[in-house]
Amino acid sequence: MTDxxxxxxxxxxxxxxxxxxxxxxxxxxxxxxIVPVRDSKDPQGPVLAIHSNAFASFVAGVKAGEFDTI
Known part of the structure; x- marks a missing residue:
């Protein structure tokens, strides 16, 4: 993503x-x-490149509480 x-x-x-x-x-x-995602504490660090469909599924799962801890 540096190009x-x-x-x-x-x-x-x-x-x-x-x-x-x-x-x-x-x-x-x-x-x-592709959805670029990074850690704000390390803006010069690595960037995850996530396909938009996978990112949308992840966000939907978060909103649905699928990743909540017990």
Whole structure:
């Protein structure tokens, strides 16, 4: 994902103020079908490239409480 200009990153609205934040770059999705995701504490670190269908399924699962801990 280094072959094009830096995307604009958005921080998850569910991230707490403790620094455990996830960021994503939605502008890349329509052009590539890939959702770039990174750790906001390490903006120069690795970026996960997740297919948009998989990312949408993950978000739906989070909203449905499928990943809640007991």
């Amino acid at each position: 094009s200009p830096s995307p604009f990153w958005f921080k998850s609205s569910y991230s707490g103020s403790g620094g455990s934040c996830v960021e994503w770059a939605p502008a890349r999705v329509s052009a590539t079908g």
